[in-house]
Amino acid sequence: MVVLLLKSLGINHLLDFEFMDPPPGETLMRALELLYALGALNDKGELTKLGRRMAEFPVEPMLSKAIIASENYSCTDEVLTIISMLSESSSLFYRPKDKKLHADQARQNFVRPGGDHFTLLNVWEQWAETNYSQQFCYEQFLQYKSLCRARDIRDQLAGLCERVEVVIESNPNTNDITPIQKAITAGYFYNTATLQKSGDSYRTLKTNQTVYIHPSSSLFQHQPPVKAVMYYELVMTSKSYLRQVMEIKPSWLLEVAPHYFKPADLEEMAKGDKKMPNAKAVAAAPSTAS
Structure with missing residues (x-):
């Protein structure tokens, strides 16, 4: 940045x-x-x-790339929401000691197919339907201040979209989340990982590192395991965990980053032994950027 x-x-x-x-x-x-x-x-x-x-956007370049890419997929409205919520995702839910089961159930009710990004989108949409109610947050074990910060960030980013002439449109087909997944992957193709043959861990495409989906993720112990994922952050504790994880298809990488991935890369990924393109080669390669 x-x-x-x-x-x-x-x-x-x-x-x-x-x-x-x-x-x-x-x-x-x-x-x-x-x-x-x-x-x-x-x-x-x-x-x-x-x-x-x-x-023009005061966010990490991967996030600003996702915002701009979302215009091509006509889903800027949803991507702005998800990006704003990601910034507050670590402090969004709370779990009182005397109401752990209720809090866990409330969180589970927000889960949507596709991964954690769509859980965050669902939280926002339900909160917005209540006219940003504080009572709703209390009932659903959500941090009201975190959601208010996300709304402030979203308002700021929406204003900057106008400045750089990004048209804010909503995904025309609410039953198809693929455009949103592709737009975010356009910014986060670096942060992708594929399932290893063992079936219980993943390998990052960037560093060829063995990683695991964080237990707080909706894709944790998903059956069958998701073959390829995009993650927002990598945290190191007893293991290397992926947080805020979204399901992707490897073929999308060729669409959103054709200058970075080649068909041969996807074949190696399918075998579970994909290594990232050499960094020096990438830096020296002819640019397709316009």
Whole structure:
């Protein structure tokens, strides 16, 4: 996000920039690689038209890319909601000691097919139907302040959409969540993982790391196990856990990031031994960003 901001201000020689607290060179390189992969930079390291639009949003570049990509799938309204809710997802539900079963059941009632992103969308939509009621939050074991913060973030992002001329439309077919899944994957294709042959763990495409779905996820112990997932964050405790997980199809990666994935990559992924494209090769590859 910092690198994208500096690029948007016309500061291109980042290694010479006088940071108050300079980041390691490796961190800068990873940031440049990610921004290139997202299409925010071209192969010369210059900001693209897409990158300029992304820089207008005060969120992580992967989130701003998802917002802009949602316009192509006519589901910006839903994506704005999900992104705003993701920022507050860790503090959204609470579980009083004397009402654990009631709280767990209330949370389960919000679960929707497709993964945790659609659970968050459902929470928002039900809250909005009550005219943003505090009583509703109390009854459903939801943190009212967290939801209010999510609403503030959403309002701000919606205002910025107008500034960069992103048309806010709702998904025309409420029974088909695929457009929303593809839009978010367009920003988060880096954060994807496929099921390993053991069937109880996943392997990240970015780092080839063994990871597990967090027990709080609606996809935890899902039967049959979901073959490919996109995750919002990776947390390290006794194991490496994926939090806020969404089901995806590997074939979507070719659609949303054709400059990053090739058909051969998907074949290797299907075997369970996919390794990420070499980072240096990605950074040096010809850009398809416009």
